[in-house]
Amino acid sequence: MVKAKKVLAVLPKGGEAAKQPDYLDCLENALGLRNWLEKQGVEYVVTADKEGDSSEFDRHLPTADIVITTPFHPAYLTPERLQKADNLELVLTAGIGSDHIDLNAVSKKGKITVAEVTGSNVVSVAEDELMRVLLLVRNFVPGYEQSRGGEWDVPQLAKKARDLEGKTVGTVGGGRIATHLMKRLQGFDCKRVYYGRHEKKPMTELGIEWSQDLDGMLAECDVVVINTPLTDKTRGMFNKERLSKMKKGAHLVNNARASIVDTDAIVDALKSGQLGGYSGDVWYPQPAPKDHPWRKAPNCYMTPHISGTTLDAQKRIAEGVREMLEQWFQGKPFTEDNYIVREGELAEQYQ
Amino acid sequence: MVKAKKVLAVLPKGGEAAKQPDYLDCLENALGLRNWLEKQGVEYVVTADKEGDSSEFDRHLPTADIVITTPFHPAYLTPERLQKADNLELVLTAGIGSDHIDLNAVSKKGKITVAEVTGSNVVSVAEDELMRVLLLVRNFVPGYEQSRGGEWDVPQLAKKARDLEGKTVGTVGGGRIATHLMKRLQGFDCKRVYYGRHEKKPMTELGIEWSQDLDGMLAECDVVVINTPLTDKTRGMFNKERLSKMKKGAHLVNNARASIVDTDAIVDALKSGQLGGYSGDVWYPQPAPKDHPWRKAPNCYMTPHISGTTLDAQKRIAEGVREMLEQWFQGKPFTEDNYIVREGELAEQYQ
Missing domain, CATH: 3.40.50.720 (NAD(P)-binding Rossmann-like Domain)
Structure with missing residues (x-):
């Protein structure tokens, strides 16, 4: 049932914090999805390197089927980047929001779906x-x-x-x-x-x-x-x-x-x-x-931007991302409220 | 009906804060009681000077009928001080608590009543x-x-x-x-x-x-x-x-x-x-x-001890002290919960 071959996630370095296994929202702990994704034969690339044309994010983007970014350490999905993303079908916000995504460019590109973990924080x-x-x-x-x-x-x-x-x-x-x-x-x-x-x-x-x-x-x-x-x-x-x-x-x-x-x-x-x-x-x-x-x-x-990144929120966000990936792999729709763009069409609450 | 001739209050200096008329809990604004007390012919002495035998508090204590102190800037009512307080009949806490009062010595001395503004903060x-x-x-x-x-x-x-x-x-x-x-x-x-x-x-x-x-x-x-x-x-x-x-x-x-x-x-x-x-x-x-x-x-x-001293609490405390003084002057009892010592007897909730 799994269609995606490659999931590309952008997450910040956790450093010292990553030693805590419940600190999920970081490069090292990768939303807790690595074992599960790899067991299903999906390539899971996680990087914090997201700025400039030669970033690791840019290198993997053309071959990624699914991109996951957080609103706290976003890889900006600009028209130029979307141009290069030939395989891209799904963009998930690990959290809430789409300020980092050019939704017009997404819609123009056609079949892409964008979704968030509504309510997660x-x-x-x-x-x-x-x-x-x-x-x-x-x-x-x-x-x-x-x-x-x-x-x-x-x-x-x-x-x-x-x-x-x-x-x-x-x-x-x-x-x-x-x-x-x-x-x-x-x-x-x-x-x-x-x-x-x-x-x-x-x-x-x-x-x-x-x-x-x-x-x-x-x-x-x-x-x-x-x-x-x-x-x-x-x-x-x-x-x-x-x-x-x-x-x-x-x-x-x-x-x-x-x-x-x-x-x-x-x-x-x-x-x-x-x-x-x-x-x-x-x-x-x-x-x-x-x-x-x-x-x-x-x-x-x-304070720095932390109100939505408590350990409890991270847990809900990681669970929400995993749930949507499962639904996607099984060809099932997401919870309606999670959609930002559905196969190129802006969701109602975003119009 | 007024029995008391002299009310002695110990309040901290407000300084800059005293310029706000709603900052009541200070020497300068004197719980907002001065006009009202003086109109009734009561001598109202307010001081911040409370440490040592030669403090202003100690000079006035032997002739005071009523003492008002705050738990935040207390004049400690020690056995030695109570010994000197020949006219003292009523001790009011402008706030809640009696840590600053030797209740045993009060009870031994006989007829003194101690009360607080229960619930004020x-x-x-x-x-x-x-x-x-x-x-x-x-x-x-x-x-x-x-x-x-x-x-x-x-x-x-x-x-x-x-x-x-x-x-x-x-x-x-x-x-x-x-x-x-x-x-x-x-x-x-x-x-x-x-x-x-x-x-x-x-x-x-x-x-x-x-x-x-x-x-x-x-x-x-x-x-x-x-x-x-x-x-x-x-x-x-x-x-x-x-x-x-x-x-x-x-x-x-x-x-x-x-x-x-x-x-x-x-x-x-x-x-x-x-x-x-x-x-x-x-x-x-x-x-x-x-x-x-x-x-x-x-x-x-x-933080310094401020949680019970908001401007709103100060207003309730000042109103509560005034109400008890009115009751006292009219020979009426206080609200039961306000008593700490009633004419020498420790109140039930303090036993």
Whole structure:
């Protein structure tokens, strides 16, 4: 039943972390798929070398039937690369997203299918968002820095520390991550609201207030969480003007995509106090350069892009990739939600 | 109706923070009580100077009818000081707790009443605990430090990052803070369990599993949160042996009292990896000296003692103190739960 002869995966070097067998999302541990694939006579090439024409990725691409890439260490599937990929039938995102794939070029090429492990890390990202909501509202990091720095100045910390109880948390977007976030906020006795063009049933069922007026919602929120994909409509959505619509001193969390906000406008708003704090794990570009302004901005609590790469998420992602490979080998369709492009046709949720 | 002629309060200097009118818990803003007390002809002395025989506190103590102290910047009411306090009838904790009061000496002296603002910051502390649970499980701080330090090493971070979903969180003690924590954990799809000598109805109603076997519970938990008062039974409860009963690499959160754990045993367990991380905001002594070993221990994410001093908590505390003063002046009893000592008799929950 197996049609594919060659699977090409791009994964980052795990180094020290790869010694842990549960650290799957790396070159060395290869999503835990090597034994299984090789037993079936499939050639499984895994590389971290993905930049430039002479990369290992480029050398193997023309003979690969299936390509697997992660959104965290992506091999960009450009029109030029797709041109060379004569055997390519299936592109799997080991995770969620397709920012690294030129979907127009894929569609033009014809029969290629692109799919992701939908839902594989929505819980991971939602939990991470809630952690950031709490640490911003409660002013955690300056306290931690005092503890490391030998200081003890409670008024300096407490004057900015609040409870989440009684505050208003709004999300921009009402999709799955937003729903998981709101579900987790249920016990906190805070007001919850979301902005979106369409009402979302799971949100309504949780009793979350729907707003069609973004600026109106922003004016009410003590914390805003961005939960929208990056599209032409959302790129640069949080620019200087939009930030000025927020309540003075409110907090902004962004684990979605960095380009939804204007990098410099965020720094200015933090410096002026218009933003009380900003926290997220997405940057543009990634990896973030050493001199990225968010690294040193005041009240800016960033991490590298890790919220969706917990060990638990890695396990779900690897299981999801394996399941889709099994289905593919057996000629069975994937779960509908996983499709991004199905034999050249853009899936409905991506149109 | 007013009996008291002189109220003596000990509050820390707010400095810069005192310029915010909502920063109540400081010398300058005096719990927001000055106008109200003085209008009633009560002398209201507020000082931060509380150490040594010649402190301002000691000078005013012999003529004070009521003393108000905070647990965060306490004037210790020792037997020697109580000896001098001839007019003293009422001691109010602006917050929760009586560690700073020698309750035996109070009882011996006779007619004194001691009370606290029960419940005033249980939500604040519970939210703070949940924040710490999340940042430990998700390995936040090393990621933040990479972002500040110009680094980008996802495997180094992700190899220790987990989701809370599916994990087991246990609290030692099943009182109000523990109940608020468990209520907030409800949306996270994790297993929740508590240890206590007695079953607690609010916990049972939330569906939290009760354990009477502390070591057995510790062996199951991915995160343990200490929520018990400091008593002769709990002092040093988390010593080297107890820590060895925990699951290897599990996390410990302690916003209760530092002396419930053994300072050095915590450091050793962090160094050996027996503890995956430790986080809390209570220290012994307080303020923590510059060379306190928790300041530099690995995976030790401390803050000064602020979890119960958010602006929201300060508001509830100030309102609670005012309410008790009103009741006292009118000869009315306090809410039963607020009593620690009632006219020399230790309250039931403190026996």
